[in-house]
Every structure is written in C-alpha cells, then in structure tokens.
Amino acid sequence: MTYLAKPKLHHPNLPRNKLGYTRRDYEGAISTLCAGCGHDSISAAIIQACFALDLPPHRIAKLSGIGCSSKTPTYFLGNSHGFNTVHGRMPSVLTGANLANRDLIYLGVSGDGDSASIGLGQFAHVMRRGVNMTYIVENNGVYGLTKGQFSATSDKGSKSKRGAVNADEAIDMVGLAMQLGATYIARSFSGDKEQLVPLIEGAILHQGAAFIDVISPCVAFNNHDGSTKSYDYVREHNEAVNFLDVIKFRDEITTQYAPGTLQEVVQHDGSILRLRKLHENYDPTDHIAAMNHLAESRARHEIATGLLFVNGEPADLHAAANTVSIPLNMLDDKALNPGSAALAKLNAALR
C-alpha cells in the first residue's frame, strides 16, 4: 500500500468558508480503512467541523497513537502537521507539543485499545492536567488491526465475532474523564453526524481538556449480534440527553426555541454552546448530577450521548505552569539566555 493522493480537481462552485477554503481543503488522503468503517464518518465530521469553524488548516496539529483509529489523521486535514506516535502514548506527545506552542489547535485521535488499555495511564494524566485539546476516542470495543480481540471497552457479556464471551468489566471512558477533571465531555455515535459535528466544534472551541467518546462500529470484527458496539445495538440504546448548536461569538443568533427547552453555556473564547434539552432534567454544567445520571443510564444499559459535561471557564496546563503568552518555541536567545554576566555572578557564588 502506498500513499494515495486524492485528485486535486474539484467543482468550481464548491462553497467556501470565511477564509476562502472549500471543504476539500480540509480533506486528507483516501482512507485505507474497511468500507463502512465508523472511523471514516468521524474523519468526515472532523473535516466538516474545521471547515464550519473557519479554521486555518495549518494551525491544527493532529496527533494519534497506533491502531485503526490512529491511522485516520492521514485521511483528514492534509495541510496540517500530523504525528503518528507510539501505541497508547499520544497524550504525552500532545502534551509536550501543546507546551511548545500554545497557539495551535491540538487534535488527539485515539481508539479504545490505544486509550483504554495500553494508554490508560496517559489518558488519565492528560485529562487531569487539563491540556487544551480535543481528544477523540473512536471506540469500537475491538482490536481491528490485529483482527478482532476484545478491547477494554467491550461490555462484559458481549460476544466476539468468533463467539467468545467477554468476562471483564468494561472501562467507561466518559466516566473516567468525568472523574479525572476533563472540562468538556461528550459521547456520540459515528452514525449520527448531526449530533457529532457540533460536539467536535464545541470541543475545538473549548479552551481546556475536551474529550469525546465516539462509538464507532467496526464492520469487520464487531458489528454482529451479541456485540454492544454494533450499528444496530447503538441505535437501539442511544439516549441523547441534549442536542448542541455551537454559536461562534460573532455569529448572529436567529433560531427561536420555546422557553425552558434551551440551555446556553458561554465558553471562555466567547462562543456559545446552545443546548436543546432532550432529557428534561439534564444539566451538563452540574458535575455531580451529570455523574449520577450517567451511572443510572449505564445501569439501564442505555448509551447516554450528547454534551455530558462542560465547564465554560476551564483552566488549562499553561495556566498551571504560568507560562508566557508567546509560544515557548518562538522565544529567542535574548529571552532564553541569561548571558555571561549572570554566569560570572553565579560562578562567584560557587566559590
């Protein structure tokens, strides 16, 4: 398999965003994943979200680990720098990259094997440090590239394609992220683009650790009866708590909704997360209530989706490190080097 470039030609009347880019400018190489793979839908949602937010593609850095999901950054944002790191360790590389240049947008793409098994430790610590990023787990409950082994998010009692029953308790990434202090937490389904695209937009605009667990069925190894990550199962058990509209601060608000059905969260950058309530009592700004609701819905075998938690005023790692506003990778000799006079003074103190 060699590199596949998409043809550059496209229709002259494709819509352009405020920067003059078409959707095609946010695409990458042709996907080499299986036809029907949920991951390709997520790539398309990322492309749509970046296009809609008018982001300069080169100001996004996309990082991934290893696995099917981690291969996807090749298939979107071809004008962005990408880094396919090592298995389960993308969070640390992303953290370092973020420290080096706080001005870029960081997109971490991972899978359930990458984040819930080998990389569980790094997943936990990147969340608790509050790294400003959008972290997407493309969750299919199975190891695809190594052909069908259970992953740590496979539900207990679910069946593998070969008929084996999973005996281990599933790790709930959303539950973990809630406990670990992520400040924007969502769950969605690769088959529901309407829901997913605004959730990605909101995450990108969020100025802290944003996590999206996207259930993304594996058509090759985990889309059969007895799987709890199949298209059919997820559709049947999907319980959306709200529907998100992301309103960038300069956009005019036009749509009208009935009173009491809307909740608005203003984010630090001025953007507004407008939530249409689908579950009457769900308030994603109430951390403890959200945790309770999620535990209850999990006990009912429902898959709660939507924007599950948000803190509109998050603190990030740079705030904790008290770093200068200019990116560290831009600092020059003058800013970094104390010079010979300071050294002479230091020498004198060491005698």
Next chain:
Amino acid sequence: MKKLAIKAVNDFVIKFANVNGSGSASANTLFAKSILRMGVPVSPRNIFPSNIQGLPTWYEVRVTESGYLARRGGCDFMVAMNPQTWDKDVAEIEPGGYLFYDSTRQMPQSKFRADINVIGIPLTEIVNSAYNDPRQRQLFKNIIYVGALSALLDVEVAVIEQLIAEQYKGKEKLLPPNIAALHMGRDYALTHLDCNIGLKVKRADKVGDQIFVEGNSAAALGAVYGGATVAAWYPITPSSSLAEAFAKHCKKFRTAEDGKARYAIVQAEDELASIGMVIGAAWNGARAFTATSGPGISLMQEFLGLAYFAEIPSVIFDVQRAGPSTGMPTRTQQSDVLSCAYASHGDTKHVLLFPEDPYECFTFGAEAFDLADRLQTPIFVMLDLDIGMNERLCKPFEWDDKRQMDRGKVMTAEDLDAGKDFGRYLDVDGDGIPFRTYPGTHPTKGSYFTRGTSRDRYARYTEEGDAYVDNMQRLLHKFETAKEKVPQPIIHAAAHTTRFGAIYYGSTSPAMHEALDILRETGLHLDAMRIRAFPFSDDVLEFIAAHDDVFVVEQNRDAQLRTLLMTEGAISPAVLTPVLHYDGTPITARFIADEISQKLKLLHVAPLHSVSAKRVGGENK
C-alpha cells in the same frame, strides 16, 4: 613504644559516619568548604543509602593540595557519629590514623584498635547541658564537632564563621547560635584535647578561580543556557536533583517582568510520558529535555526509537547508577553505555556525550541542544552519580555572548514561498540531515505526517523496501556526520614513547589522571585518551591502531565502552584490555594503577626506569 601517627599536611582523607536525616550534611559541607576557602582543594563524596531517615550515611572528604579529585580510598581520620556502623568504621581507619568519637558513653576497650589514635569528646554531654530542645541538640551537635575539628586540624575559624554568615544571609537570627555552637566545640577541644595531631590543613593557593558545584546543577544550568524551554521528568535517584535544579535556575533566570515563566516543567506520571512530552515539544519546535537514570532509559526505549526514526531533536540527561530496583542504585556506575547507544527496537544508534566534571556537564548540557537540533536526533548526556550528586571542584563556567542557538535545518514560510523543495526526509546537501518545518508554518506548503518508518523522502506513506533502505542508509550517513560535530577526544601523551594506551571517559577522569602519575612514578608510561562522545571520531581508531595494547577503563562489569569500540570500530578484542570497577563506589587511582601494572607484568613489561613506589594513599575499597 610510641604509637604510629600519620603525619600529613593538606593531603589526607577524613570521613564522617552519620545517621541519615540527622542534619549532618550541611555541617559536613561546611567543613569541606572551609578547607576550600583556605585555598586547599577538596573532593567530597556522599555515600548514602536509599533512605530518608535512620540508615547510615557517609561523607568522605579528600583534602588534596596536589588537586587529585578522585576518591583516594582508605581513611586517615574517622568522625564516627553512628553507633550502627562503629565496627566497620573503626576497621576502615589506616594504621596510625585517627578516630574521633562521642565519648559521652564509655566504650569497651575491645571496640577500639591499638594501632590508631583515639580522640574522644563528650558531644552528647555538651549539647545536653547547653540545649533543651531535642532537635537543637541534634543539629548543633554537628556544628560542635565541626568546631572541635577546626581546633584539631587547624581549620581557620574565621573562614568557617564567614561561611556560616553567608549561609544564614537573610536569616540573621540563626547566625549567633550557630557561631556559639562552633566555638563551644572548638573551645572544648582547645581546652581538653591535645590538638597537636599529625593531620593539618595549611592555607595554600591551589584553588584559584575554580568553582565547587554538583554536576546535576551544572547540567541543568547548561540546559538553561542551551535554550531548553520544556522539561518533563519523573523522580528517580540520582537524576531528580537535575530537574529540580532546572526549576530553580529557571525561576531565577527565566521569569519575565510580569512574573510569567519562559519555561514549562512537568513532573510526568512516568518516564514514558516524560520522553513523550519531550518528543512532542521538540517536534513542535521547542528545545526540550528529560533527566533520568538507567530504569528510566529502559522504560523510554520505544519512544527513543521513534525519535531516532522520526528524527526528533531531544536531549536526555542520564545520571547513571547501579542496576535495577532500590538500594545499590544510590551508588555510582557507568552501566548505561550500551543501553543508550543502541536504545530501542529496530536498527538504532544514538549520540552520547560523556562529561568528566560539572564544567563539562554545563558545556555539554548546553551543546546537547545545538547538536540535537543540528542532527535532528536524541542526544544523551551521560552523567553518573559520582559527578551528578557530589560537589566537585572544576573550572568556572564560561559563556560567549556572541553565541546563538543553532536551530539546524528548519524551513520557514519564506523558504517555502520562495519555492524551495521541501522533503522532510530529503538529503539536500549531502550530510544526511534533511530539513524540517515546525507545525503551523505555512497554510498550504511544508506540512507533513510524522511516522517512525514507512515513508519516502517526502514523508509520503510507503511500505516499499527500497524506500526503507534508502532512509536507513541516510540515517547511517547522518551518524557519520555526527562524528565531526560531537566533542572530540582528548589525548594525554606519555612523556616517553610507549606501546601502551589507555582509554577512559566520564567521571573516571580524575582517578585516571592520578593513576597515570602513579604509573609514571613506577616507570610505566601510557598514552591516554579521554573519549568525550559517541560516535567515535577517527582519532579514536587511530589512537588504538597506534598502540599494541589499550586498556579501556570503565565503571561497569561488562566493559560496555570496549564492546562499543569493538563493534563500531571493528577492533579486535585482543588489543583492548578491560579495566573494570563496578562495586558502586567511585573508581580510584590506586585501583587503576594496580590493575594496569599487574596486567603489564603479565605482558612482561619492565618499567622504563626503576623508581621506588611512592605511597599514594590507602588501600582500595
């Protein structure tokens, strides 16, 4: 019969046997520094347990007017403050040496030796009558023995007072009680003891403008001057103090006017995350490093391979220690040479720098960042516990203000707009080093996808064998380029033409230099080469070729540098004789000289001219 008593001025070893956590460290350092201030070089070493409180700890000070900074071995004057280790400590004293102890409690005669000189001072009694607070009793006991030692050894009391004053600058309230304790001990000794002993310190002028500093602190300062902005680390002895020193130096030198930090330090969850953050930051154009020790290097293997193949500049300070787990690891070794040189899976080779002392920890520490950017690869700075965690006398740090960071081959937006051909793995000028772009450089040009392998010269995904080989050959070529860029070896030629050579590196330096003097005194002449980096420059191979036998002196069991020389230089094992010291204590001159002279005897080498062997010091441990 008159008892034997060692007599020496400015040339002896004094050892303090203490209990860890008793506050002895600062008193012992005070003692060592006061001798230094009298113009007499000292070389102190901490021998400490993996423990915070309660276990035995030793502080050994070699007073050496001739400037031999290696561990000498043996002990002429024992300050025995730890009952737990009494027997061992007493046994270690050279015949004719001195035992200084707390005589408050009577010790049975069997606990002493007939061939040593015993100096008892009722320290507990003195502190108990002077202080009520138990903590004060413990702390001032240490200062009191320093006072008594000043009387016995002729350490100038004014110098000690000055040092105490400097130590408590800003906390002047603490000054008078410390000075009082100092005099309490000194006056007791002058009044009650015969201070006319054989060991004396006499003012000299052998220190000059040298500085006294730990290698870890020096390396961290090197990172500041080298422009490092991101540090990620995980606590591990003996490297933790390097990261902590970086934080301290940065706070002082890198805080902007508005109080904001021109640096970021993360204490990571483990070493894997540490090196991952370094790689992420360096990929994104910041200068970044981690500090670790052997077990950390083991954990970082996968990432180090990624950094090698993806060509990410990164700096790793490895403060080497003995093998796994806990205990021996608080002792020194040079045992990570091979695990760093070939770190990771696949075909990898890494650049290693071997500083000999804090001065080189600073210079190599700064230079490592230029080398990393220039060569776009991980650079290992190989310290060890001996130079990392002990204060060592060395040349003062220097910096040329005209010097600027060498960021290596970085293509800018202007270059890309000017139409320069950008291939992330394309060798455009024949040195094996490609250009890179920082993420975010240009809206439409210069972005690429970073992977370990499986790409062509333009970073496009491919699994073609030819493209893989092409890349691997370029990486080899890049490693050749590194040979000329790394610090070059230094040769110490013998006074006489000789068939024999010796190769050494890192913290072995002072012991080696002293050993060469000892061997010369016995008529054995060797050319010596100090290797300062890997890959080895051609000079190293020429040096070996120019001698019949070359001793390779190392502080590990498996002769790791010798293996590297054999493998990388295609040198026959027969010409490289290992001289190995690996019990966790720093190598000594006497050990090296003994080993080499015995091995030369086996080769039937007659000394060039017979000179009676001069006593250089005690036995080797």
